[in-house]
Amino acid sequence: MTRHAPLDKNSHRDLRVRTDVGADLGDAVMATLTVPNEFRNIQGHFPILFRREAGQSDFIAVALFGxxxxxxxxxxxxxxxxxxxxxxxxIQPFLVGRPASGDGPGQVHIDLGHARIGGDGEGVRLFDENxxxxxxxxxxxxxxxxxxEGYRASAAFFAALRDYDLLEPFTLDIELDDGSKNSLVGFHIIDEAKLRALxxxxxGRLHGEGHLMPIFMALASLSQISELAARKNRRMRDG
Structure with a gap:
């Protein structure tokens, strides 16, 4: 259960956070949010796909893990x-808190209910003795x-993709070495044909507004899908 609170050096002086990784710490996820200013770092490791959250009309970008x-x-x-x-x-278990209006500077909050909150001396301290x-x-x-910063700027990026109709639905069927099939549905990718036709x-507008580079990074990231399938095959083979 989440328990968000503004981070405070008095209330949280002795708080520790676990920095290791594991399924029990929230890392067993198929995908995670990413933002355009991070695409350059993402594209060399993970496919970047786009999707709508349930009940939402706006797109988000995700890095795909499985x-x-x-x-x-x-x-x-x-x-x-x-x-x-x-x-x-x-950044887990930290998040940005803002006034209900959404305006004003962000403040570092922490989810005190997150699995990364250390107990009995586990984890790294947030504040020193002083x-x-x-x-x-x-x-x-x-x-x-x-x-x-990237999340707040991403609205302009997705607006530009909508303006030029640069997102297309993406369905992927992958047959693995054992003959089983994995399907990805409900995602979108950059429509390369429409991009080439601009x-x-x-x-010039896309470049001037800083959107062209993340578009290219998202396209380049799709080469990681084959590596993801290879990882799946190795895991199934090795157990």
Missing amino acids: FENGENLFLEGDRWDARYRPLSLA GMATPYLEAAAERLGALD DAAAL
Whole structure:
């Protein structure tokens, strides 16, 4: 059960956070949120797909880890098997809190009900003996700020994709070495044909607004789907 609270050096002076990885810590997920300013780091490891949240009209971008709910092919027991860890996982159990209006500067909040909250001396301290933020907390706050900035800027990115109709539905059927099939449905990808058909003015606008690079990164990331299938085959073969 989530219990969000503003992070406070007095109330949370002795709080610790576990920084290891594991299914019991929330890492057993098929996909996680990513944002356009992170696509360059994501594309070398994970496919970037787009989807609508249930009951929502707006798209979000996700980094794909597996083909089934709860499957993370980059989670090897207590080891993260990739050189990059997406921000939305790396910042847990922290989040940004804002006034109900949504305006104003963000504040670091913490989910006191998260599995990463350490107990009995487990984990890394957030504040030192003098109540100052530890290097771990400073790094976490920096990552949280980068994710929040990217999320708030992503509305303009998705608006541009809508303006030029650059998202197309994506269905993937993968046959594995044992003959079984995995299907991905409900996702979208960049429509490369429509991107290629854009005129110079449209491309100039996308470039000028900073959207062209993340579009290219999202397209490049699709080459990781074959590597994801290879990971699935290895896991099924090795048990």
